[in-house]
Amino acid sequence: xxxxxxxxxxxxxxxxxxxxxxxxxxxxxxxxxxxxxxxxxxxxxxxxxxxxxxxxxxxxxxxxxxxxxxxxxxxxxxxxxxxxxxxxxxxxxxxxxxxxxxxxxxxxxxxxxxxxxxxxxxxxxxxxxxxxxxxxxxxxxxxxxxxxxxxxxxxxxxxxxxxxxxxxxxxxxxxxxxxxxxxxxxxxxxxxxxxxxxxxxxxxxxxxxxxxxxxxxxxxxxxxxxxxxxxxxxxxxxxxxxxxxxxxxxxxxxxxxxxxxxxxxxxxxxxxxxxxxxxxxxxxxxxxxxxxxxxxxxxxxxxxxxxxxxxxxxxxxxxxxxxxxxxxxxxxxxxxxxxxxxxxxxxxxxxxxxxxxxxxxxxxxxxxxxxxxxxxxxxxxxxxxxxxxxxxxxxxxxxxxxxxxxxxxxxxxxxxxxxxxxxxxxxxxxxxxxxxxxxxxxxxxxxxxxxxxxxxxxxxxxx
Ligand code: NAI
Numbered sequence: 104x105x106x107x108x109x110x111x112x113x114x115x116x117x118x119x120x121x122x123x124x125x126x127x128x129x130x131x132x133x134x135x136x137x138x139x140x141x142x143x144x145x146x147x148x149x150x151x152x153x154x155x156x157x158x159x160x161x162x163x164x165x166x167x168x169x170x171x172x173x174x175x176x177x178x179x180x181x182x183x184x185x186x187x188x189x190x191x192x193x194x195x196x197x198x199x200x201x202x203x204x205x206x207x208x209x210x211x212x213x214x215x216x217x218x219x220x221x222x223x224x225x226x227x228x229x230x231x232x233x234x235x236x237x238x239x240x241x242x243x244x245x246x247x248x249x250x251x252x253x254x255x256x257x258x259x260x261x262x263x264x265x266x267x268x269x270x271x272x273x274x275x276x277x278x279x280x281x282x283x284x285x286x287x288x289x290x291x292x293x294x295x296x297x298x299x300x301x302x303x304x305x306x307x308x309x310x311x312x313x314x315x316x317x318x319x320x321x322x323x324x325x326x327x328x329x330x331x332x333x334x335x336x337x338x339x340x341x342x343x344x345x346x347x348x349x350x351x352x353x354x355x356x357x358x359x360x361x362x363x364x365x366x367x368x369x370x371x372x373x374x375x376x377x378x379x380x381x382x383x384x385x386x387x388x389x390x391x392x393x394x395x396x397x398x399x400x401x402x403x404x405x406x407x408x409x410x411x412x413x414x415x416x417x418x419x420x421x422x423x424x425x426x427x428x429x430x431x432x433x434x435x436x437x438x439x440x441x442x443x444x445x446x447x448x449x450x451x452x453x454x455x456x457x458x459x460x461x462x463x464x465x466x467x468x469x470x471x472x473x474x475x476x477x478x479x480x481x482x483x484x485x486x487x488x489x490x491x492x493x494x495x496x497x498x499x500x501x502x503x504x505x506x507x508x509x510x511x512x513x514x515x516x517x518x519x520x521x522x523x524x525x526x527x528x529x530x531x532x533x534x535x536x537x538x539x540x541x542x543x544x545x546x547x548x549x550x551x552x553x554x555x556x557x558x559x560x561x562x563x564x565x566x
Contacts, residue, residue: 105212107133109434110226110235112218112379115143117411117423118241119202124431126209133235134206135228137217140199141206144243145420148263151198153286154451155191156266160293161453164326169490182294184271191266219380223406237406237434240376240394241427244412247373249278251338251349252366258341259366262287272296272364276348278336280307282450284369285323289452292327299329299361301336301350308450312462314498315512319456322494322514334359339366374413389415399439400430408434422446445529449519454480454491457522460510460529463500472503476535476558478551480515482565485546491516497555499525499535506534506559517548524552535559 109125111118114136125132140147167179206213216228226233246261248254256264265287271294277284280302292298300307306316307323307330320330333353340347346366351358374393381388387395387403394409396402402409408430411423425446429439450456466473480486480495495515501508511525528538538556543549554563 104231105133105233107131107212107233107235109133109237109239109431110135110214110218110233111239111241112220112226113143113241113243113411113413114138114141114202114213115241115243115411115423116145116420117243117427118143118239119206119427120424121239121241121410121427121431122211123205123209124428125434126211128431128435128437130431130435132209133212133214133233135214135216135218135226137215140196141202141213142195142199146198146202147195148266150420152191152195152266153262153290155194156187156290157286157451157453159187159190160290164293164453165490182271184294188267217378219378220384220407221380223384223404235406237408239400239427239430239434240379240381240402240407240409240413241411241423242376242379242413243374243423244372244418245375246368247371248368249336249338249370252278252336252368253339253341254368255341258344258346258364259339259368261368265291265365265367268365274363275299275365275367276301276346276361276363277367277369278339278348279369279371280304280320280330280332281309281369281371282448284367285319285328286451287367287369288328289323289326297329298327299331299363301331301334301348301361303333303335303353305333308456310462311456311458312464312498312512314463315456315458315514318494318496318514319450319452322454323452325494331361336370339368341366372412372418376413391415399433400426401433416443417446417448419446419448442530445526447519447522447526449522451519454495454515455518456512456514457518458510458512459522459526460508461500462510462512463498466500466509473509474501474503474506474535474559475499476501476555476560476563478554478558478563478566480548480551482554482563483515483546483548483551485548486516486551488546489516497521497551499538499552499555499559501535501559506536508533508535508538511555513552515548515551521549521552524549 108130122134214228277300334350410426412418432439447459480492486492500510535556543553
């Protein structure tokens with residue numbers, strides 16, 4: 104048994120970042136993690152392994168579709184799926200190992216096992232009960248399935264199973280055209296699977312602007328993904344090797360059925376805090392089952408805080424990280440702050456899609472006076488050179504009176520990195536003119552951001 108200033112439960116991006124910040128602030132800190140490696144869902148079975156597979160399959164796509172045209176002749180590579188998975192595992196291992204090193208470097212104790220909180224100020228791990236002045240719950244989220252859909256992680260899989268399939272399926276049905284469905288659907292489409300995405304809404308990526316949704320869907324269709332929109336999945340019947348997905352078209356008509364070798368259920372995630380004993384402690388939850396917190400991540404029980412996917416807000420690793428740093432500041436008596444208005448969202452397909460701030464559609468619905476500046480990547484030399492110009496654009500949404508940037512969306516090469524220029528601009532309260540007057544190197548993708556900013560004023564140069 105040991106005494107700590109802070110015990111953090113969960114070593115995902117929220118928890119481990121918080122632990123490091125606590126240690127930097129001079130707090131005696133421990134982190135509890137029951138998995139064999141640190142890094143949580145993101146590093147072990149989420150963001151990182153999926154990015155490895157996205158990278159490898161993008162390379163394959165380039166070899167199959169673009170090498171010959173660039174004068175790179177020869178046979179296309181064949182896929183050694185087991186080797187691709189071991190490359191993915193190696194990437195994961197390097198990163199989880201890196202987090203373990205950071206824990207040691209910052210003198211943070213890793214309490215191995217699954218935690219419960221018998222009382223405020225106490226954390227039980229295995230047979231030992233430790234004391235902590237402050238407890239931070241950072242236990243994340245798990246995939247949520249649908250009624251009538253039983254996940255076996257073999258034929259009917261969540262993202263966890265989809266990252267580790269024994270073989271590449273001939274036919275994959277993806278339920279849900281959100282981030283997970285489109286990223287992993289892209290991976291398997293590039294590997295040669297026939298991928299059909301069944302989505303309840305009439306557009307992909309709920310919450311994005313309509314022009315972004317349309318443009319993105321068109322690009323994915325060109326890459327071979329099939330979409331059945333406006334279709335509510337009613338259930339999945341699975342045997343050991345095959346499945347039938349039943350869906351009801353929203354516009355009416357009979358129930359339809361499609362066959363699949365693998366069904367990926369990507370219909371969202373739900374907060375996870377099982378086994379902590381929060382009920383007995385009287386920790387309040389929101390109507391949606393998230394841990395309720397105040398603006399400084401305090402639950403209603405003194406000394407217990409919560410951050411990341413287990414509380415409200417977008418389920419994104421970087422949102423959890425920001426909250427992790429801010430809650431450490433609060434615990435250390437400083438002023439922790441997260442600007443929820445400037446949290447980027449990125450879909451790591453090729454091309455990438457990135458958004459930040461308000462959408463054009465939402466602001467128009469509010470009746471807000473805005474200007475929109477848009478620039479197509481077709482007029483960006485660099486994007487054309489890497490075969491990622493078609494259908495892509497940068498869009499800035501700015502206040503009509505003040506020219507202040509309110510939001511942005513990018514479909515294009517490196518969109519997930521480009522968006523940060525606009526995040527910084529928004530944090531500084533910049534106007535589109537500020538971005539337009541900033542010199543951008545030529546030839547770069549970032550010139551498209553400047554051109555969109557110019558389009559908010561006197562006009563873009565290359566359009
Ligand atoms: P999501 O909430 O993004 O999308 C789920 C989709 O499933 C929605 O479009 C919804 O309309 C559809 N759906 C729900 N029920 C349905 C039904 N019965 N029939 C047909 N369609 C149905 O959820 P997703 O993709 O599972 O991601 C979960 C979370 O993980 C999200 O919060 C996401 O932001 C996060 N994530 C983020 C990543 C990133 O930032 N690149 C990568 C992976 C996940």
